[in-house]
Amino acid sequence: MSRHPTSQATRRKPSPRFALRPTAVAVHLLLAGAAIGGWVGAAQAQPATAASTRSYNIPAGPLNVVLTRFLGESGVLLSGSTELAQGKQSPGVQGNLTPKAGLAALLAGTGLQAVADAQGRYVLRVAPVDDKRGEATLPTVTVKGDISTQHSHLAYLSKRAASGALGTKSVLDTPFSITVVDNNEIIERGAKSIGQIFFSDPSVYTPTPSFNVDWWGTRIRGLPVRNTYVDDISMVLSWGGDFPTEVIDSVSALKGLTGFMYGFGTPGGALSYQLKRPSQTPETSLSVGYRNPKLFTAHVDTSHNIDGDLAIRANFATEQGTAYNTSEINRNVVSLAVDKQLGGSLLWQTTLVYEDSKIKGEPFQFYLSEYDVAGSGGRMPTPTYDYRNININNAYYKTETLLASTGVKWQIDDQWKLDYQLGFSRKNHRSNKAFADLLNSAGDYSGGIYNFAGRHDTLFTQAMLQGTVSAFGMKHELVAGLGLQKTETSYSNFRYPDNDFQGNIHVSQPYRVSHTLDFSLNPASPEVVQKNVFLSDTVHFNERWQAIAGLRFTDYHNKAGYRTRETTPTLALIYKPDAQTSLYGSYVEGLEPGSRVGDIYANAGELLPATISKQAEVGIKGQANTFDYSAAIFRIERANQIDVVRGGERYRTQDGLVLYQGAELSGAYQFTRNLNLGMGATYLDATIDKVSAASAAIEGNTPANAPKWQVVGHAQYKVPNISGLSIHGAARYFGATYNDNKNLLTVPSRTIVNAGFSYDFDVQGHALTLIGNINNVFNKKYWASGGWEEGSSNIGEARNVSLVLRAQF
Structure with a gap:
């Protein structure tokens, strides 16, 4: 299996009364690629x-x-x-x-x-x-x-969320399945990774435990996801980690295909981070934390209103020490957000985020392409939580993350607004990271140190006009925009031997890295440019019925020698029997760019063309007095990429389709004033279909890393006799999966339980909160598969404890 990262003027003073007159000006600015906001x-x-x-x-x-x-x-x-x-x-x-x-x-x-x-x-x-x-x-x-939303995990349904080319809509009125987790819930759960943030959503999953490099990324509805956006700016997080939680206001998981919303990407969905913005009123929070055995954190989050029109928010965070899995953590984060009101209708915003992170001595990430499946009876070895057996003490992975953006929002009148954004993101990698090939059920392995340096730069600019018009007795919500994205990638030379060391997962590993490291970057590869234009119309026939139609045209140009132009549609129908309930049906397509086959394959350099995936979904979302719920039935068709061995050599090919169809359900019920109970379940029926004769052996098989069932139950209870104290818990069942498309090696199911508490109290007039969490309460030992490709796995996350004391001023 590949360890190699693949590259993929003068303004008229506005009228003091609301009017439609500036609309023509807005359209002109949009077409010019500039905008003003407010x-x-x-x-x-x-x-x-x-x-x-x-x-x-x-x-x-x-x-x-x-x-x-x-x-x-x-x-x-x-x-x-x-x-x-x-x-x-x-x-x-x-x-x-x-x-x-x-x-x-x-x-x-x-x-x-x-x-x-x-x-x-x-x-x-x-x-x-x-x-x-x-x-x-x-x-x-x-x-x-109202008690119906005091503790509900689905309270976000009524909140507004950015939906790419659909503009800004409430989650309730968006014809796709979306989960939003806000900063308060992230803090209360002590979440440090995507897996912990979305622990209560059975459709969202990552195989990477916390305080490991998130090498393989997230899976949504069984499909791998590499689409990450920060304030709508594309951020390449592949091959190296999560985005820092300290600076985000919320993170959304958009489930399904995102071709219309965001253009080219992977079909599983997208993760969209919204950064913290100034609160306008002075607020400061100071947090200090501890995680076993000796990991310490500190975080300052402060917002100030400099004058009536200027506000800033800054975050400073550090994380130092040793995590539960013996990883040595050295991480520092800073961010700055500025909002400047320029008159009554114009808002200027700018943002800067920087993170420097080094993880030393983290556990191996395992590949199973060399595993003795027949000799093991199709079973995995018994996992261990003695992490000293599965790490190299002086191996490390270092990353630097930078995001800078600026933009303006112009509220033209009471019907129209225009947003313009310019952003830049960079991810630097320095890899001295250990991987291992797991060999048999006894736990033997052969491993190597993977050395490379990489830099991913993305420049993004977009103008988007949103407004409403009435025609023929119907209201139209219009969104139109155009954008440009340029990505440039640089790498050093690569070193990835498979035999630097040997060992067994139940025996301590003595190997130490001693070879010379060379992180000098080679010249950048040819840039990838995406130009896009999009338009959508939400038609309100009456108070109950809406229809959405949209198109995105994308010109995708990889200057290494590949270019394609595609138009991606979306169609949806929404019925609202009341203001708090939406039933919908939608159709959307996803685009994956073409790519050249990597050097490790016999057909290296061959061009695999762009592919189009398709999704149909029917769902319902609602908020009653005491019950919030969301449910959907979906079907996704994706072009399949597999490895084929011919004459003893491995080829990378596109062959057949992978069908993912299933259902998901989430609900939260306010059982009493103090007790909220919730559950969620995802059923997935995934099949490999329509393959060539050369791949006939896997026809009808289940694709790797696609569990049939994932189920979650969660509860939150406000202790009535102890003011300020609430306790919470969640249990998640992960169904068994196949580790490969041949369906020969099974990764067992498991159930993981997390629990915690939050206690608000005052000391001399100062508001304090003590937060505690235990992840994997019963210390369940497990394997976690689900990487970008088949045949990869991690040893799970052992029981770990966190305590945070938070003061607010």
């Missing part, structure tokens, strides 16, 4: 009815910022002078509220009020003045969170 958001779907409720969690801040977010989430139509909101602060709004109550809450104390007309639209006005007090008086509004 203020109060507008109607989304039909005007919100007075009785409809929605969950909000909008923090206090400048009134124009709070209004922008509220209008975007609620779908409320608001008119009036933008100047009324300038210089005012809003207390924000939290809880399940009607539009009227939400507006009253966020306008409390501002001297303004929102008055509804007969059509359900609102007008922003100065509130009546009480002559006795000389100031505006508004009714007292008491906001209480």
Whole structure:
């Protein structure tokens, strides 16, 4: 199996009243590839009815910022002078509220009020003045969170999420399956890896334990995923790790094909990180943490409003010491986010993230292409958690991650907005990493030190226009955009022998690296350029029915000598029996770029053409008073790439299709005021189909690393007699999988249990939180397969404990 990383002017002052006149200007700027960005958001779907409720969690801040977010989430139509909101602060709004109550809450104390007309639209006005007090008086509004969303893992359904070329929609109104995990849940669960972040989602899985280099990436619905975006900027994280959790506000798993949303990529889905932005009101948190046996962390997250229009947020984090698996961790992270309001309708944003990470002495990652399947009876060896037996003490993997972006958001009027973004990402790798070929059921192995240096640079720019128009009695939400992405890759010479050392997973490994390392980079390979144009229309036929149609045209050019142009469609129909329920059906395609076969194959240099995958999905999402749920049935067709041995030589080929069809379900029920119970399950029926005669032996087999069942149960309980204390737990069942497409070697099933607590308390007026978590409570020993290719595996994650003390100022 391959260890080798493969490369894949003058502006008119805006009118102080909401109007449609600047729309033509916006279209012109979009076509020019430039944009400006900004203020109060507008109607989304039909005007919100007075009785409809929605969950909000909008923090206090400048009134124009709070209004922008509220209008975007609620779908409320608001008119009036933008100047009324300038210089005012809003207390924000939290809880399940009607539009009227939400507006009253966020306008409390501002001297303004929102008055509804007969059509359900609102007008922003100065509130009546009480002559006795000389100031505006508004009714007292008491906001209480509804218990249906107090602890639910699916509370994100009502929140808005970026969906690439579909623009920004609530998860509830997006015709695909999406899971969003926010920063608060990441902190509460002590999550440090994608596997831990999405532990409660049975469709999302990574075989890499925490504090290991995430070499092989994530799998969604059984398919491998290499599509990672940070604030919509492509970030190549393959061959070297997760994105730092300290700087993210949320991370979303988009399940299924992403050709329309993001262009060329792998068909399994995408991971989309949203970075922390300034909170507008001064907030600082300080965290210090401990993980066994001696790993220590510190993190400062601070946000400040420099003046009424400028806000910044900075993060500083460090992680030092020894992890549960004997890895020595040396990691430092810094980030800076700046928001600058330029008038009432224009917002400038810039972001910088840098991480320096070195993991020394991590456990081997195993390949099984040389495994004696017949002699082992198709069984894996008994795993060990004596990690000293499966590491090289002075092996290491070092990475540097850099992301820089800037952009503007222009709220043209109450119907249209224009966003422009320019971003750059870089990932540097220095590999002195140990791999091993597992040989038999006794646990013998032969290994080597894989040395290389690599650099992945991506430049990204995009302009996107979003707006609404009415035609023929129907409302249209339009999204149009164009973008450019350039990727350049440099590598050093590679060293990857298979026989530097031998050993057994149950015996201590004495080998130490002694050869000279050369990390000098060779000239960059020819760049890969993607140019794209996209357009989508969400048609609202009435309050219940919506349809979505979209197209993305991509010009993909690998200057090494390959070019293709493809158009990717998406189609969807949504039915909303009420505001909190969506039933949908969708069709989308995914694009995988063509590639040249690597040097280790007999057909090295052969060009494998671009492939198109197809997905159909039917689903339902909903939020009732005490029950949140999401379910989907899906079918994905993907072109298959396999290794074929001919005349004793290995060839890389495209041969046949892999069909992934199945169903997934997630639900969370507020059983009592203090207890929330949840569950999730994914059933997958995956098959290799329509292969050539040369591959007939695997026709009808299950593709590697595709478990038939994954099931999760989770609970969270607020202890009623101890104020501020909550406990949580989750159990996840991973079904057995085949490690190869031949279905000869089975990786056993396992059930892993995690648990933890969170305790809020005060010390001399300072808010503190103590957070504790135990991963793999029962110390279950297991193998975790699921890499990018068949025939790879890791030894699992032993029981480990974390404690964090967090202070907020």
